[in-house]
Amino acid sequence: MRQLFRRKAYNWLSYLWRHFVHLDRRSRMPRLWSNRELRRFAPIFGGRVINVSAWRDEDKEGTKYQDYFTHADAYFISNYTGARGTTNRAGEIFLDLEGEIPKEYHKYFDVVFNHTTLEHIYDLRKAFANLCLLSRDVVILVVPFLQPGHHSKTYGDYWRFTPDALYKLFEENSFQILYESATPYNKTAVYLFVIAARNDSKWIGKIEAKRLDTLRLGESAIRNPWMLEVLQAWMRRLRQNV
Secondary structure (H helix, E strand, O other): HHHHHHHHHHHHHHHHHHHHHHHOOOHHHHHHHHHHHHHHHHHHHHHHEEEEEOOOOOOOOEEEEHOOOEEEEEEEEOOOOOOOOOOOOOOEEEEEEEEEEEEHHHOOOOEEEEEHHHHHOOOHHHHHHHHHHEEEEEEEEEEEEEEOOOOOOOOOOOOOOOHHHHHHHHOOOOOOOEEEEOOOOOOOOOEEEEEEEHHHHHHHHOOOOEOOOOOOOOOOOOOHHHHHHHHHHHHHHHOOOO
């Protein structure tokens, strides 16, 4: 009887979550923002595109990420195991980012896209190198800089990322960052959105170069009392004129 009550309570709460998730500012706003960033750039890219560890390829707004890449010649997704494992849909590839990538997929894709997966993979360097190994040209990455812990029975939660760390990781794999941005909203989690390429000169004039001010990153998410914010702002202005 108690188990039945718990199941009904869970189903009811799940229903509420599905219908009111748009009110969850903390996690919803970063997702909407990163989707908007991807929509700006995805139509630029053609060739073969893969969404790695994509599950169902859903953007959580009712659209597939495939629809963002309007000029792709072919679109693939990859998955592995766990709570959000393989889906058996067309174009799905089975890839373990902590394992060895089959040789036929080395530099097989023109664009490799990955959204908020790397924080769940313990062997981060191997996974990052594999993402880069899959791409002959571009990697588009969304990772958390500041976010509450989230894990389950089938996946852990190990890492958070800074722009400096991403710069080094891409550099280790012979990529250069073309563009990076961060969730700009107050009192939300902070995602980093990054586009990197093997040959950055190829994209000059096509993608605006942008690097983050790492000293100010995350300030909007963690706010001080307003009086202290005003004091800090005046101190910064004075410091610039000293």
